[in-house]
Amino acid sequence: MTGFQRTIATLGGLSGVLALVLAVADAGEAGVLMIAGSILLAAAGLRHHLGLMPEARIDLAASIAGMILLLTVLDGEMPSASWPFLVGCWLIGWLAVEKSLAARGLSQAYSTVISLAVPVFFGAWIIFVWEVLTVGLQIPTVLLPPPSMIAVRFAASTSILWADFQQTFIKAALSGYIIGCGSAFIIAILIDRIPFLQRGLLPVGNFVSALPIIGIAPVMVMWFGFDWQSKAAVVVVMTFFPMLVNTMAGLQATQAMERDLLRTYGSSYFQLLVKLRLPTAAPFIFNALKINSTLALIGAIVAEFFGTPIVGLGFRISTEVGRMNLDMVWAEIVVAAIAGSLSYGLLSLLERRVTFWHPSNRQKNL
Amino acid sequence: MTGALSRVFPIATVVAAIMVVWYGFTVYLNSPWQIEQYEKAGIEWQMGDLVRDTMAHDRPILPAPHQIVTEIWKTTVEKKITSKRSLIFHGGVTLSSTLLGFAMGTILGIGLAVSIVENRAMDKSLMPWIITSQTIPILAIAPMIIVVLNAVGLSGLLPKAMISTYLSFFPVVVGMVKGLRSPDLMLMDLMHTYKASRWQVLWKLRLPASVPFLFASMKVAIAISLVGAIVGELPTGAVAGLGARLLAGSYYGQTIQIWSALISAACMAAILVAIVGVVSHFTLKRMGLRA
Amino acid sequence: MASKTGEDMVIDAKKLCLTFDANDGPVHALKDVDLGIEKGDFVSFIGPSGCGKTTLLRVIADLEHPTLGSITVNGMTPEQARLERAYGYVFQAPALLAWRTIERNVGLPLEIMGLSAVEKAERVARTLDLVGLDGFGRKFPWQLSGGMQQRASIARALAFDADLLLMDEPFGALDEIVRDHLNEQLLELWRKTGKTICFVTHSIPEAVYLSNKIVVMSPRPGRVTDIIESDLPTDRPLDIRESKKFLDIAQRVRNGLRDGHSYE
Numbered sequence: 001m002t003g004f005q006r007t008i009a010t011l012g013g014l015s016g017v018l019a020l021v022l023a024v025a026d027a028g029e030a031g032v033l034m035i036a037g038s039i040l041l042a043a044a045g046l047r048h049h050l051g052l053m054p055e056a057r058i059d060l061a062a063s064i065a066g067m068i069l070l071l072t073v074l075d076g077e078m079p080s081a082s083w084p085f086l087v088g089c090w091l092i093g094w095l096a097v098e099k100s101l102a103a104r105g106l107s108q109a110y111s112t113v114i115s116l117a118v119p120v121f122f123g124a125w126i127i128f129v130w131e132v133l134t135v136g137l138q139i140p141t142v143l144l145p146p147p148s149m150i151a152v153r154f155a156a157s158t159s160i161l162w163a164d165f166q167q168t169f170i171k172a173a174l175s176g177y178i179i180g181c182g183s184a185f186i187i188a189i190l191i192d193r194i195p196f197l198q199r200g201l202l203p204v205g206n207f208v209s210a211l212p213i214i215g216i217a218p219v220m221v222m223w224f225g226f227d228w229q230s231k232a233a234v235v236v237v238m239t240f241f242p243m244l245v246n247t248m249a250g251l252q253a254t255q256a257m258e259r260d261l262l263r264t265y266g267s268s269y270f271q272l273l274v275k276l277r278l279p280t281a282a283p284f285i286f287n288a289l290k291i292n293s294t295l296a297l298i299g300a301i302v303a304e305f306f307g308t309p310i311v312g313l314g315f316r317i318s319t320e321v322g323r324m325n326l327d328m329v330w331a332e333i334v335v336a337a338i339a340g341s342l343s344y345g346l347l348s349l350l351e352r353r354v355t356f357w358h359p360s361n362r363q364k365n366l
Numbered sequence: 367m368t369g370a371l372s373r374v375f376p377i378a379t380v381v382a383a384i385m386v387v388w389y390g391f392t393v394y395l396n397s398p399w400q401i402e403q404y405e406k407a408g409i410e411w412q413m414g415d416l417v418r419d420t421m422a423h424d425r426p427i428l429p430a431p432h433q434i435v436t437e438i439w440k441t442t443v444e445k446k447i448t449s450k451r452s453l454i455f456h457g458g459v460t461l462s463s464t465l466l467g468f469a470m471g472t473i474l475g476i477g478l479a480v481s482i483v484e485n486r487a488m489d490k491s492l493m494p495w496i497i498t499s500q501t502i503p504i505l506a507i508a509p510m511i512i513v514v515l516n517a518v519g520l521s522g523l524l525p526k527a528m529i530s531t532y533l534s535f536f537p538v539v540v541g542m543v544k545g546l547r548s549p550d551l552m553l554m555d556l557m558h559t560y561k562a563s564r565w566q567v568l569w570k571l572r573l574p575a576s577v578p579f580l581f582a583s584m585k586v587a588i589a590i591s592l593v594g595a596i597v598g599e600l601p602t603g604a605v606a607g608l609g610a611r612l613l614a615g616s617y618y619g620q621t622i623q624i625w626s627a628l629i630s631a632a633c634m635a636a637i638l639v640a641i642v643g644v645v646s647h648f649t650l651k652r653m654g655l656r657a
Numbered sequence: 658m659a660s661k662t663g664e665d666m667v668i669d670a671k672k673l674c675l676t677f678d679a680n681d682g683p684v685h686a687l688k689d690v691d692l693g694i695e696k697g698d699f700v701s702f703i704g705p706s707g708c709g710k711t712t713l714l715r716v717i718a719d720l721e722h723p724t725l726g727s728i729t730v731n732g733m734t735p736e737q738a739r740l741e742r743a744y745g746y747v748f749q750a751p752a753l754l755a756w757r758t759i760e761r762n763v764g765l766p767l768e769i770m771g772l773s774a775v776e777k778a779e780r781v782a783r784t785l786d787l788v789g790l791d792g793f794g795r796k797f798p799w800q801l802s803g804g805m806q807q808r809a810s811i812a813r814a815l816a817f818d819a820d821l822l823l824m825d826e827p828f829g830a831l832d833e834i835v836r837d838h839l840n841e842q843l844l845e846l847w848r849k850t851g852k853t854i855c856f857v858t859h860s861i862p863e864a865v866y867l868s869n870k871i872v873v874m875s876p877r878p879g880r881v882t883d884i885i886e887s888d889l890p891t892d893r894p895l896d897i898r899e900s901k902k903f904l905d906i907a908q909r910v911r912n913g914l915r916d917g918h919s920y921e
Contacts, residue, residue, distance in 0.1 A: 122495065204377060204384075211589070212589075214596070215609075218624050219628075261746070261748065261752050262769070265770070267769045293501075294503075321509045321510045329510050337498075357797065
């Protein structure tokens with residue numbers, strides 16, 4: 001065990017001891033569960049000083065047991081023992097993560113499982129702490145609703161959420177994304193043979209990419225009306241330049257030697273483009289596609305703040321904020337987050353398949 | 367064509383072409399309304415009249431570039447800075463939250479990057495979520511954040527700056543993590559032979575090596591911080607700042623106002639990125655690296 | 658050095674000049690090069706960096722254009738020869754496309770030429786076998802060692818059966834043991850196929866071992882200082898490199914290099 005791990009373990013154990021003391025002190029409030037849990041935590045943390053069973057599994061089990069226990073006693077009035085208990089749980093959980101990651105000689109499969117489990121565990125902890133703090137500290141739900149409330153609202157509003165999703169994601173964001181990326185790609189190829197235009201467009205394109213494009217949303221509403229078309233127009237402008245700049249950079253990324261090679265085969269411009277330059281440009285193009293997937297969703301949602309018919313993620317968020325129905329707002333955010341993460345994840349998978357040969361994707365194989 | 371000229375000329379041509387196309391569209395998009403006006407007043411009109419008049423609308427569908435420039439001139443040079451209509455005043459409001467958010471985001475980003483690189487638990491727990499966080503459209507929940515923070519008593523500059531912070535920390539984290547991990551393995555081994563502690567390695571090797579990456583990220587971060595500041599101004603009933611001007615213009619149909627706010631924001635973004643670029647150039651030169 | 662005339666001149670260069678315009682004045686990469694290469698010759702070009710040997714090879718391949726003088730390849734201009742796919746070029750690095758298997762890499766020129774799938778498969782299999790890479794067709798370049806990648810690159814240059822092979826320091830980046838092995842294989846290939854081979858190197862033993870004609874070049878300006886006809890037997894084992902004749906020729910090469918190379 002490293003010194004760092006030892007410190008965490010000891011602090012965790014001491015938190016458990018503190019929780020125990022407080023639990024015993026107001027025995028009526030806290031109850032047997034709390035006392036038992038505190039003993040468990042204290043033992044988990046301090047056992048390392050005795051050298052007993054140092055496996056990470058024990059820590060993980062103790063932490064999860066503590067989390068479940070805390071959830072069962074969770075209500076508006078939390079005994080004072082809960083807070084050191086929470087801290088202790090967290091420290092023991094962290095210890096489990098540290099130990100798992102420091103372990104050597106694990107099989108490939110097991111390592112992968114740990115790599116996936118750690119962020120999931122971390123995410124679960126965030127939600128757990130959120131729940132405990134909002135309920136236990138009685139934070140007004142108009143400020144920050146607990147996850148449980150959001151989940152309930154989510155389940156109750158699926159039809160509204162689905163309609164909003166269709167309006168914003170499928171109609172506005174997706175169509176804008178396809179048009180924006182597609183046209184940028186085509187234009188990059190068209191001006192490929194005109195270095196003069198490239199020298200002029202590349203700096204201008206870089207400049208425009210850095211601008212707050214979202215500002216043209218009101219202008220688009222004026223030109224294309226309130227419905228999804230104006231939002232799609234905003235997305236087109238937002239996604240166009242990153243895609244153009246990246247495609248151009250990708251097309252210029254081939255090495256002189258490889259181009260000479262194909263020259264010696266007497267290849268035509270088109271053959272050179274398809275067989276060498278486009279595959280070489282693929283990593284750049286995917287970089288732009290991934291960036292644009294995030295931009296498209298944000299663009300579509302924020303554009304709705306500037307005027308929209310009575311449906312859409314942005315619309316729902318801004319109106320529900322006005323009505324202080326924050327649980328609905330968070331439910332909409334969950335939809336947007338899932339949509340965004342899934343798109344990004346799909347693009348990453350596709351990227352890995354297409355650019356399997358690129359050194360950055362090969363690290364693990366060799 | 368020699369060096370500098372061969373770089374400026376294509377850009378100038380493209381910009382000039384954009385201007386020509388813009389003027390063309392101005393006439394084209396504003397004509398329907400203008401023609402209607404002619405017909406209502408029973409005036410005979412020529413093409414020359416049409417071209418001239420479409421560029422002088424009060425609320426055009428697309429303002430001509432010179433109209434925008436005039437408006438910007440009127441609201442900056444010809445107004446007192448403290449006036450509520452001065453674009454400089456509004457620009458200053460947006461700039462202040464941009465800079466504060468950028469500063470906080472950079473510091474947060476560097477701190478997170480260092481902890482990710484130094485601690486495996488942080489690396490494995492945080493990195494996936496940091497990447498995921500960017501797929502969550504934070505701009506979309508900016509209204510909520512502002513309202514909630516106002517309710518707990520934080521109003522004015524800080525909530526807007528927090529949105530900018532959230533947006534700008536991501537490129538800094540990603541860039542810094544890459545930069546802190548960029549030193550050659552040989553150099554790491556070298557430090558090992560000197561029995562350097564983790565802190566020494568961080569301070570003497572990793573951090574200096576990460577400076578180019580930091581500057582590249584800061585360029586992205588400052589531009590996106592500006593976007594955050596603008597969007598942050600929208601929910602509070604659009605009182606001050608370039609975003610507020612934008613929104614107010616769209617409510618009252620003042621298209622020239624919209625465009626002037628937009629162009630000012632664009633110029634501000636360009637200037638900020640250029641400043642970071644200049645600082646980057648000189649710092650890297652002093653450090654012996656090619657900027 | 659006068660060049661021979663004759664219709665079976667594979668490469669015929671007369672007073673070839675190539676001048677680059679650099680920031681600090683003109684660079685004479687090639688000056689008044691006269692060269693004649695006959696069918697079936699194995700010609701090595703040797704000299705220090707800057708002597709123009711790679712430039713000369715690139716001019717033959719139509720990858721550079723001369724500023725003065727003339728050159729014909731197979732009786733045509735280099736451009737015509739290139740479009741007729743008259744030669745195979747091997748670069749200093751393998752230059753294999755990372756997203757293609759070895760098979761598909763070797764088949765790349767055949768694809769561009771538009772051969773049928775059956776023909777392609779047959780030729781690819783044949784050339785891979787020739788360089789000793791059969792069984793590795795389905796692998797990707799980064800799964801192979803440096804020596805094997807370079808062999809794949811040679812296979813690719815052989816795939817479309819051009820009579821002329823242009824090789825630019827192909828074994829430069831490899832270690833000596835692999836190099837010796839590949840030298841032997843290249844000689845074997847030359848004996849079997851009777852192709853004309855132009856080989857650029859900066860290793861004197863390699864130049865003498867492989868070729869029947871050695872062109873010694875020197876820099877500033879890039880020019881030919883000596884053309885040595887080697888009469889070593891075509892069937893030469895590696896240990897011929899210790900024989901007196903070999904050492905004599907090598908010494909002559911060395912002298913030519915020393916005469917031309919100003920040690921400034």
